[in-house]
Amino acid sequence: MIKLSSIVVAISLALSSQVNADTTTPSDKAIKLTQETILIDTHIDVPYRIHKSWADVTKATDDGDFDYPRAVKGGLNAPFMSIYIPANLEFEGKGKSYQLANQLIDSMEAIAQRAPDKFAIASSTSDIKTQFKQGKMSLAMGMENGSPIEGDMKNLQHFFDRGVRYITLAHSQSNHISDSSYDIRRKWKGLSPFGKKLVTEMNNIGMLIDVSHISDDAFYQVMELSKTPVIASHSSLRKYTPGFERNMDDDMLLALKKNGGVIQINFGSSFVTASSRNWYDQLNSKKDSAKKQGTKLSKDFDAAYRAKNPFPFASLGQVLDHIDHVVELIGIDYVGIGSDYDGVGDSLPTGLKDVSSYPNLVQGLMDRGYSNTDIKKILSGNMLRVWQQAEAYAKKH
Structure with a gap:
């Protein structure tokens, strides 16, 4: 029998460790590693944020989770800006999705044009690497909700030509492409007939398929159809949020490994605990x-x-638990960062409140025994691998 005093000591140490993980100032080593590494966050909702309420993110802002000074402090140099389209009948199939998507892309191009010494649009892995060497922040783009495709493959090519490099097939409601994990009406029982064709065409042109938000049935259908690795641009684990279909369970993680894809962990507290x-x-x-x-x-x-x-805010330590579980179950090569900054309101965990906080995450990974090589994989290496594989497949097709 374990003595009660031993249990108390163990609990105290665990709580102390958790507090330290969230409050410890990152070491010089953690800051240096973060600053010297390409850091890709695959989901930041700046475009829709400044569409709703304009802010000049090339300078310090009073609100939001992202601006240039904070991003530089945090070592963020390759954010995927989310071209987010609301999931409602006002937008779906009426031309408004297409229009809004183009407006949001315009806003990202405007930022890069207004501050060319700070930002540059990135539409390839080579852009990311070149602009990192130049000291510029790469603005890559992913479309959250495939509604703007509007059932026309020409629109897929249009948005690819405009720089979009992944598409989240659906959002909080089912659309003409896929069922949503949030939508109890399973209209398609997975992907629509058009959605299945779209997956193939996305593979062919080098557009990454994002399986965040879609239903479980749709996920497995994508796994069967896709010839290239997929991403979950901002998802966490169902292990820690039982019954929450928006997150991925262990069987899905195993399927993701077989596909060669990557899950980018969402920081929002409701995704974490x-x-x-x-x-x-x-x-x-x-x-x-x-x-x-x-x-x-x-x-x-x-x-x-x-x-x-x-x-009940999640903690930095609990975010790290999600990363740990992915690594323990399927390996270090299949996990990255998709924070959902500017997309989850004021629900961000302690220690990860905005884009200046990435060194805290890196320090936490160091404290848990991750090597510099492994940390670099999490920060960008795994995402770059998947993206490069999509680019290589497209060149052959």
């Missing part, structure tokens, strides 16, 4: 209950609820 996920479920339940009773919700309903029920 069940307690954070449950907090949102309880908030929504309170709202639904109030509406059923005919109560008109006040503008500060969420704030009032939060005041009485503090949000």
Whole structure:
């Protein structure tokens, strides 16, 4: 029998370790490694953020999770800017998705043109590497929600020509391409007939397929069809959020390894811990209950609820747990970073509050015994491998 005092000591050490993981200032070694490495984050929602409320992210901003000074401090030099299209009937199939996607791409080009000493658009792995050597921040682009394709393969080529290099097939509702993990109406039971053709054509032109957000059935259908590795641009693990289909389970991770793809871990607290996920479920339940009773919700309903029920932020250590599990299950070559900065509101974990925080993650990885070589794979090496394989396949087809 273990003595109670031993258990108390063990718990104390564990809690102390967790606190230290979240509050320790990164070492010079961690900062140096972060700064000297290409750092790809495959999902940052700046385009839609500044579309809704303009901010000049070439300079320091008062809000949001990203701006140039903070990104430089954090060592971020190759963010994928999310061309996010809301999933609703107002956009789907009515030309508005196509229009909005082009506007968001325009805004990224404008940033690069306005500050050419700081930013450059990146549409290839060679662009990323060249611009890193030049000291410029590469702005790559991924489309979150394939709605702008609008059932026309010509639009796929159009957005590829404009620099988009991955497409998240669906978002929070099923569209003309795929069912969504959030949508209980499984219209297609996976991919639509057009969606299956789209996967093949995306392979052929070198457009990466993003399996974040899609239903499990759609995921496995992509696995069967895709001839190139796929990405999950901003997903975490269902192991730590049971029942949350938006995250990936162990069987999906094993399928991802077989495909050669990579999962880019989402930092949002509700993607990282069940307690954070449950907090949102309880908030929504309170709202639904109030509406059923005919109560008109006040503008500060969420704030009032939060005041009485503090949000259980995830910790840096818990984000690291997700990375650890991927590595333990399928290996170091299949995991990266897809933070969802500017996309998950104020739910970011302690120690990872904005783009200046990547050295904290690197320090955490060092503390857990990851080598510099392995850390570089997580920061960009794995994503670059997958992207290069897509480029090579396209050259042959």
